[in-house]
Amino acid sequence: MKVPRTSWKKLTETIEYLLVVIMQSPSFVPEPSSELLQRALEVRRAALALGQLTDEQRRQALLAMANALETRETEIVAANAKDLKKSSEDGLAQSLLARLKLNKSKLEEAIEGVRKVALLPDPLYLRQLHRELDDGLVLERVTVPLGVLGVIFEARPDAVIQIASLAIRSGNGAILKGGSEASCTNEVIMRTLKEGLASSEVIPQALTLLTTRKESLGLLRLDGLVDLIIPRGSNELVRFIQDNTRIPVLGHADGICHLYVHSDADLSQALRIALDSKTQYPAACNSIETLLIHKEIAPAFMAKALTAFQAAGVTLIGDDQSQALGVEKSANDDDWKTEYLDLILSVKVVLNLEEALEHIRSYGSRHTEAIATNDLNIAKQFMRSVDSSGVFHNCSTRFADGFRYGFGAEVGISTQTLPPRGPVGLEGLVTYRYLLHGSGQIVDDFSSGSKNFSHADLPL
Amino acid sequence: MKVPRTSWKKLTETIEYLLVVIMQSPSFVPEPSSELLQRALEVRRAALALGQLTDEQRRQALLAMANALETRETEIVAANAKDLKKSSEDGLAQSLLARLKLNKSKLEEAIEGVRKVALLPDPLYLRQLHRELDDGLVLERVTVPLGVLGVIFEARPDAVIQIASLAIRSGNGAILKGGSEASCTNEVIMRTLKEGLASSEVIPQALTLLTTRKESLGLLRLDGLVDLIIPRGSNELVRFIQDNTRIPVLGHADGICHLYVHSDADLSQALRIALDSKTQYPAACNSIETLLIHKEIAPAFMAKALTAFQAAGVTLIGDDQSQALGVEKSANDDDWKTEYLDLILSVKVVLNLEEALEHIRSYGSRHTEAIATNDLNIAKQFMRSVDSSGVFHNCSTRFADGFRYGFGAEVGISTQTLPPRGPVGLEGLVTYRYLLHGSGQIVDDFSSGSKNFSHADLPL
Numbered sequence: 001m002k003v004p005r006t007s008w009k010k011l012t013e014t015i016e017y018l019l020v021v022i023m024q025s026p027s028f029v030p031e032p033s034s035e036l037l038q039r040a041l042e043v044r045r046a047a048l049a050l051g052q053l054t055d056e057q058r059r060q061a062l063l064a065m066a067n068a069l070e071t072r073e074t075e076i077v078a079a080n081a082k083d084l085k086k087s088s089e090d091g092l093a094q095s096l097l098a099r100l101k102l103n104k105s106k107l108e109e110a111i112e113g114v115r116k117v118a119l120l121p122d123p124l125y126l127r128q129l130h131r132e133l134d135d136g137l138v139l140e141r142v143t144v145p146l147g148v149l150g151v152i153f154e155a156r157p158d159a160v161i162q163i164a165s166l167a168i169r170s171g172n173g174a175i176l177k178g179g180s181e182a183s184c185t186n187e188v189i190m191r192t193l194k195e196g197l198a199s200s201e202v203i204p205q206a207l208t209l210l211t212t213r214k215e216s217l218g219l220l221r222l223d224g225l226v227d228l229i230i231p232r233g234s235n236e237l238v239r240f241i242q243d244n245t246r247i248p249v250l251g252h253a254d255g256i257c258h259l260y261v262h263s264d265a266d267l268s269q270a271l272r273i274a275l276d277s278k279t280q281y282p283a284a285c286n287s288i289e290t291l292l293i294h295k296e297i298a299p300a301f302m303a304k305a306l307t308a309f310q311a312a313g314v315t316l317i318g319d320d321q322s323q324a325l326g327v328e329k330s331a332n333d334d335d336w337k338t339e340y341l342d343l344i345l346s347v348k349v350v351l352n353l354e355e356a357l358e359h360i361r362s363y364g365s366r367h368t369e370a371i372a373t374n375d376l377n378i379a380k381q382f383m384r385s386v387d388s389s390g391v392f393h394n395c396s397t398r399f400a401d402g403f404r405y406g407f408g409a410e411v412g413i414s415t416q417t418l419p420p421r422g423p424v425g426l427e428g429l430v431t432y433r434y435l436l437h438g439s440g441q442i443v444d445d446f447s448s449g450s451k452n453f454s455h456a457d458l459p460l
Numbered sequence: 461m462k463v464p465r466t467s468w469k470k471l472t473e474t475i476e477y478l479l480v481v482i483m484q485s486p487s488f489v490p491e492p493s494s495e496l497l498q499r500a501l502e503v504r505r506a507a508l509a510l511g512q513l514t515d516e517q518r519r520q521a522l523l524a525m526a527n528a529l530e531t532r533e534t535e536i537v538a539a540n541a542k543d544l545k546k547s548s549e550d551g552l553a554q555s556l557l558a559r560l561k562l563n564k565s566k567l568e569e570a571i572e573g574v575r576k577v578a579l580l581p582d583p584l585y586l587r588q589l590h591r592e593l594d595d596g597l598v599l600e601r602v603t604v605p606l607g608v609l610g611v612i613f614e615a616r617p618d619a620v621i622q623i624a625s626l627a628i629r630s631g632n633g634a635i636l637k638g639g640s641e642a643s644c645t646n647e648v649i650m651r652t653l654k655e656g657l658a659s660s661e662v663i664p665q666a667l668t669l670l671t672t673r674k675e676s677l678g679l680l681r682l683d684g685l686v687d688l689i690i691p692r693g694s695n696e697l698v699r700f701i702q703d704n705t706r707i708p709v710l711g712h713a714d715g716i717c718h719l720y721v722h723s724d725a726d727l728s729q730a731l732r733i734a735l736d737s738k739t740q741y742p743a744a745c746n747s748i749e750t751l752l753i754h755k756e757i758a759p760a761f762m763a764k765a766l767t768a769f770q771a772a773g774v775t776l777i778g779d780d781q782s783q784a785l786g787v788e789k790s791a792n793d794d795d796w797k798t799e800y801l802d803l804i805l806s807v808k809v810v811l812n813l814e815e816a817l818e819h820i821r822s823y824g825s826r827h828t829e830a831i832a833t834n835d836l837n838i839a840k841q842f843m844r845s846v847d848s849s850g851v852f853h854n855c856s857t858r859f860a861d862g863f864r865y866g867f868g869a870e871v872g873i874s875t876q877t878l879p880p881r882g883p884v885g886l887e888g889l890v891t892y893r894y895l896l897h898g899s900g901q902i903v904d905d906f907s908s909g910s911k912n913f914s915h916a917d918l919p920l
Contacts, residue, residue: 051844052845131865133864133865137859139865139866146877228878243706246702248877272900272902273900273902275902276902276903280902280907361508385512387508387604389894390893390895390896391893392895392897393896394899394900395597395897395898395901396901398903399593399901400896404903405591405894406591406599406915417708417891418606418687418688418708418878418891419879421893422893431878431879432879432881433847433850434860434865435843436853436855438852438855439854440729440855441855442855443856443864444740447740453866
């Protein structure tokens with residue numbers, strides 16, 4: 001068979017185009033196997049029963065999980081040693097080995113965490129709305145479990161313990177997929193957690209562990225069986241998941257946080273906040289990546305800041321104006337968009353509040369931004385204009401955290417616009433349901449005008 | 461150039477496979493044009509300013525919109541006549557022509573609707589959380605606008621008026637895309653709404669109308685500029701949008717609602733509820749598609765129900781047992797999954813509550829389900845076990861509606877699991893933001909143990 005040259009060229013171009021499209025396509029994610037579907041169904045059924053247990057029964061289940069883990073401490077640590085040995089032989093990076101390691105003290109801390117989650121107030125069956133629609137027709141809105149959580153995480157095996165406890169406490173089943181490096185540890189932990197559940201009112205099938213990459217891809221396709229995906233890992237992992245599932249994803253891709261120092265800021269306070277926001281834990285998503293400084297305060301601020309940042313080991317990179325004030329390296333457009341997660345800080349001198357807001361609008365990731373100022377009106381303007389999940393005045397961006405907010409435990413920080421937004425605690429693992437209690441009411445009576453709605457709010 | 465036959469075959473097979481994949485791929489949706497990006501940016505900027513206006517300023521803007529519409533009534537009705545004429549010539553179905561039609565009285569009703577939305581309580585800047593973290597460090601969570609809504613709707617031009625008023629009231633910008641049949645009407649309405657806004661504090665660019673299909677596809681790709689997509693139209697439209705955007709979509713695909721009549725139900729009350737739930741407005745998503753009847757009450761219930769449903773023009777289709785009781789047509793597995801939106805009702809006789817729950821779990825769409833029973837324990841069990849956005853006891857499923865719930869206006873009904881769920885009012889068009897008011901606090905003081913969080917809740 002002969003193909004004319006021109007059409008051959010066109011054909012290869014078409015194929016190249018198709019390949020580009022396909023590489024970006026969610027269809028790359030395979031359909032879940034029937035075995036996975038079966039397991040997910042089991043989790044869903046167990047979760048349904050779990051959701052109907054009382055606060056006390058769910059608390060007791062968590063304590064049973066904690067007790068079981070305590071009994072098997074030696075076994076868990078031994079399994080972890082096996083994972084560590086294999087990963088070390090495979091040449092896993094030191095930083096990842098450190099995260100993978102689960103020694104006795106780290107394990108005991110995780111067990112203590114389970115007991116703390118047991119003590120948190122019940123997020124379920126709280127009444128959010130209570131309204132009489134008509135005589136004997138009463139509407140309630142109450143919090144209920146989401147159903148089944150799909151959790152995908154890397155390296156750290158203590159995450160299994162933390163997530164399982166949050167899921168059970170909030171009445172949700174959970175399908176967990178850990179990193180392959182931690183597979184021995186994760187399997188022993190999961191078996192132990194189920195042992196604990198077996199001595200409680202919770203059906204152990206409410207928790208399950210996926211072990212292969214194929215299964216974790218299948219998880220992304222379990223719409224209707226899984227209600228929320230929680231990815232815990234790198235930005236790349238989160239983005240891949242967001243792009244490849246129809247299930248809602250709780251997570252954030254980037255944390256490009258800013259501190260704006262206004263012209264009237266208290267110099268030493270602003271510097272203290274800047275240092276804490278950058279250096280207290282540079283790898284955290286709520287650390288700042290960019291410092292915006294009002295031009296009037298910039299010379300005085302930089303005079304102090306240069307030495308302070310140098311002492312803290314922070315490399316500064318800046319725009320022309322900040323370089324004129326002593327910043328050594330030059331920042332390009334990419335720097336304003338980069339989450340360094342490291343001791344690097346980009347610095348920009350701005351004309352006024354409006355330019356600072358404009359910069360945040362262009363480069364921020366709607367995570368957390370702070371302003372240092374003594375002018376309450378300026379602070380108010382900043383807090384109204386910045387559309388991030390956290391907007392702070394005269395304090396460190398590092399406070400953006402579920403524990404620091406007083407939520408007791410944190411599932412993660414969400415930078416999506418819709419709730420749950422910002423640090424997400426147990427409250428983010430529940431939804432609500434409308435319950436309508438009637439005594440024979442039909443809509444036709446109201447449509448025909450023979451009855452009218454009273455819409456009277458009742459006490460919560 | 462010669463291609464061997466085998467590789468040619470393989471090539472065509474590959475292309476066929478690629479085509480299947482590509483057809484299911486969101487990459488089919490084109491990138492937004494730079495002109496669309498520019499307009500979306502303008503909407504976003506205008507929305508930002510809008511979100512900072514007071515309750516009274518937003519109310520006044522709505523009244524200005526209503527007044528402008530009143531001034532241009534004749535012009536709007538004339539534009540609609542033009543659309544009607546063209547669509548009629550193009551052979552548009554009668555039912556669609558009816559939806560397209562906007563006469564004086566329908567327009568005046570829509571204008572009255574704008575004034576009603578103006579009177580609804582402000583959904584913005586409500587404090588949901590108020591907590592002291594430490595001396596002089598106070599956390600608030602307040603409701604804020606989402607930002608920009610993308611609304612895609614079919615036929616009905618009064619939807620432009622309703623959606624624009626809900627968007628402005630909740631401090632959001634809106635990008636609207638109506639059906640091409642209504643293009644003349646939509647354009648005059650949009651121009652008029654902007655005229656109204658021009659005499660208020662709201663920047664008219666907060667609203668914009670898309671007119672081509674290409675633009676509406678581009679809208680699906682405006683992540684970062686559009687915060688929520690609201691599709692108003694057929695199930696197919698909603699599903700297409702859900703599959704082709706990363707932006708959160710508010711909407712429901714199906715409404716397969718059930719009524720379960722328990723063995724002890726009040727016969728005549730249960731029948732009244734069944735008739736209302738099916739016939740009061742069969743095309744609504746909250747109408748029932750399936751009736752589940754406990755086997756003990758089935759003979760007595762069906763004896764009454766057969767004639768009542770026949771009188772109401774309802775065709776019954778059923779399982780073997782209900783056919784034995786007089787239902788004429790047979791239901792197959794597809795029937796339990798079908799949203800008829802018509803005077804058709806599938807009937808199934810069940811052994812007990814558990815079988816009813818199992819059926820709902822298998823075939824329901826988590827929209828609204830009701831139970832008819834006099835046993836409060838059975839009702840409670842049903843309301844705890846059914847995982848739908850609305851679960852009702854002894855009343856019609858048709859009550860699942862924002863107006864009937866007392867929300868004043870409704871954006872739509874959501875069958876997703878995460879909030880907003882069920883009928884969505886203005887409250888579903890807002891999100892929240894954490895504001896932290898400090899006086900120089902840094903995290904290091906708390907990490908080092910020199911300070912401790914107080915976490916004391918303050919009055920809302």
